Structures are given as C-alpha cells and as structure tokens.
Amino acid sequence: xxxxxxxxxxxLAIAVWRAYGGGNGSWELFQLQCRKAGLExxxxxxxxxxxxxxxxxxxxxxxxVRRVEPPGPIPEDDFGLKPKxxxxxxxxxxxxxxxxxxxxxxxx
Numbered sequence: 836x837x838x839x840x841x842x843x844x845x846x847l848a849i850a851v852w853r854a855y856g857g858g859n860g861s862w863e864l865f866q867l868q869c870r871k872a873g874l875e876x877x878x879x880x881x882x883x884x885x886x887x888x889x890x891x892x893x894x895x896x897x898x899x900v901r902r903v904e905p906p907g908p909i910p911e912d913d914f915g916l917k918p919k920x921x922x923x924x925x926x927x928x929x930x931x932x933x934x935x936x937x938x939x940x941x942x943x
Contacts, residue, residue: 837919842894842895845896846896846897846898849886850899851883851900854901881902882900884899
C-alpha cells in the first residue's frame with residue numbers, strides 16, 4: 836500500500852506511545868493482582884515493546900525502547916563541575932574576560 840509507514844516505523848511508534856503513557860491503563864491492575872498474590876513490583880517497566888505482526892507481504896517488526904527523562908537544569912552552585920567557557924585569544928569575549936579578571940584582581 837502506498838503511503839503507509841514501514842513495519843519497523845509502526846512498531847517503533849507503538850513502543851514510544853506505550854513508553855509515554857499510552858495503553859498502560861492495565862499496569863495498575865497488574866500491580867494490584869501481584870499484591871494480592873503476595874508479590875511486590877518495585878517500579879513500572881523499564882523497557883517497552885512495540886510489535887507489528889505484518890501481513891503476507893510485510894515482515895514482522897519488533898521495537899524495544901526505554902523511557903529516559905530529560906536532564907534537569909544545572910544548579911548555580913555546581914561544585915566546580917560545570918565546564919568553564921574558553922574564548923579565543925583576541926576575541927571580544929576574551930578581552931571582556933581579561934578586563935573582568937583585572938578588575939577583580941586590582942587591590943582596593
């Protein structure tokens with residue numbers, strides 16, 4: 836069929852959709868049944884699987900994804916871990932930094 840995505844693209848779309856909250860309504864029910872049986876699950880699944888079984892002319896595709904949270908902002912006091920900017924000698928930024936360093940080092 837023209838215009839339809841490839842099987843792997845469909846499987847990947849399903850896996851990403853599940854990783855970001857789509858179709859996970861039964862997870863709470865699963866955890867409840869596990870608790871009733873005396874089993875405890877530490878957290879939600881780490882990996883999500885998307886499957887496109889294909890048809891007679893399509894291959895079957897399986898995609899596995901892991902949900903990753905974006906990194907948070909860097910705090911102002913980073914304990915010296917934040918990389919310091921370096922400027923090319925003679926650039927406008929370098930000259931401004933040199934003036935700032937001279938002003939900070941001047942005796943009062």
